[in-house]
Amino acid sequence: MSDPAISPAQGSSRLLMDLHGAGLDVSACYQCGRCSAGCPVAAYLDLLPMQVVRLLAYGQEDQLLASHTIWLCASCQTCTTRCPNEIDIAGVMDFLRQRVQAQGTKPAEKRVAAFHRSFLRSVRRWGRTFEVGMLGAYKFRTGDLFSDLKLGWAMMKRGKLRLLPRGIRGRRQVRKMFTKGGRGKPT
């Protein structure tokens, strides 16, 4: 872990209050490392899951919200499943990602965040995901126009990508869920 050394004295108590409000509790962690041993993306992380948990217990908000880890977590739930102290570590990752988006700060993994925004925008619009529209929006958002064109064509030939969206009748109801919650509103 990078310097400076962490201390609970400098942590954000607001972060800890919000964590508690979200029904999450990390205080029982004794750093056994089971979460990190089983993490499939551990090799790509700047903070291991066990480090995220410890930094969170100390209220180290800046370091956590700027990390790549919170975006690279694939939500596979292995850490949550194996934690001997029943800490919902995958839930902690969600909590931190939601916080970055609520604060409007730049996510460390822009493409990951852009993908999820494109996905939700499609749901907001049609009530279901429309894969072609969603991928187009994602590509536009990231400027990554040329990757996976071969794959897209292969999927298209096999009838796996529908060219026209089909909205559901209840899409107004779905749209309301986005505006009400505020944060769900894709920008």
Place this chain on the structure above:
Amino acid sequence: MKLSYYPGCSLTGSAREYDQSIRELAALLDIELVELADWNCCGASSAHMTDHKLATELSVRNLELAQDEGRDLLVPCAACFHSLRAASLSLQTAKTYTPKFEILHLTTLLSRPEWLQKISARVLRPLSGLRLACYYGCLSLRPPAVTAAADYENPRGLDLLVESLGAAALPWSHKTECCSGSLTMARPDIAISLVGDIVQAARRAGAQALVTDCPMCQANVESRQPAGAEKEPALPVFFATELLCLALGDQKKKKSFREHLIDPTKVMAALDSENAGSH
């Protein structure tokens, strides 16, 4: 048996062969599926990592539709299954909701002893000689508090299903390892590496193909599979329901598997010649 059916977005697009084979299999097993009218997207990982309330509300609308029908709800997609169960549990904890129906996972349902018996009694074309690595992925299993999966570290449901068709379910190391499907667009480098490990593990065990019940795993493991060495052909990934239809369905109809990104024709041809030799 009559069930409500929630296909989810993947099964209307990239995993349409999963939907087709589920409907065909249901007819073969006398299960009547009634698609939930006007269902919406479950939100998947994108919703729960963005806004907890939104994730719950998206699922609540579907739960209400199913509650009106009152029948148990079949949810074949692992991500949808997980989202709907998680939302249902959180409402039950808040004591705002008492479900009149169960949310069923396809493999868990079909691997019950009475169904396995029924299935093996109806096999028209045994898949003997086919060596399979059963790949479960994440979200139909973990965390067990949400999924109610019994053997979440070493599940057997898919193994029992393919064994009931006469195929060999191999012991192997990556049954429940994540393929990083949720990162496959934004970080294909990670997906290629994780998928590569999974496929190598299946090869090491002697598998000719993988079999799964998760539409994200199927798409990801076929589309992000790195080229193997010269004598290592790519491994196709079957949906369990495709193999069930192959073994139980009308034998006059030729199955093409043309929706697959990795062509399973060679695996099927090897199976045919093996069976021809044994008769």
